[in-house]
Amino acid sequence: METKRVYEALFLVDSALAASQWDHVMGIIHKILDRAEARVISVRKWDERKLAYEIAGKSRGTYILAYFECGSSKIRPLERDVQLSEEILRVLVVRTDRMTQADMEKPTPAMVVHVDSDAAVQPAAEAVEEAPVQETVE
């Protein structure tokens, strides 16, 4: 009997593609997880950010975080599926033995930024207004 474990996978997708065809991207990820016979726990957007270095000619990427339970022998085929896929640039699958439930349900940076951006709209607008005033003084 093969041991089943809970894994964490972080998928990297081009942000232009993720912005225009979000459902298509999520469909591909679900298909890949289905092929690995995984029991999906959660799939959500982690963050959209500038990459530290260019990957496949792309400088911005969207990260999608997935938690799923599957057999250990299915991980290698899953990574191979990602390599053959043209939409998904990279994936990192990690075991979650030492993670707690709270770690898994922690809010992603995308959520945190979204909440902060609503509050930070007004100060940013003020800063823009202040800048021309300084120029006139000089």
Added chain:
Amino acid sequence: MKKTAPNKNSNRKRKITMTIREQTQCRFCREKKKFIDYKDIDTLCKLLTNRGKIFSRKRSGNCAGCQRKVNQAIKRARFMGLLPFTA
């Protein structure tokens, strides 16, 4: 009086050495973290130089076990394009 003076000084020195102590545990042991998340870029950034190199154990103050976990986490983050290999 003259004989007691040096004794007082020595006592003072001892007190100072007792009160000023360096951190005995590394930053992750203090927080009692069981694992170091590769997605937690803010903490990992503090353990890198401007050029993206990993700080030595001596510099970062990590214990051996935590330094190994940090190394693993930084290398995972680099693979995913979250941290630079070089800058």
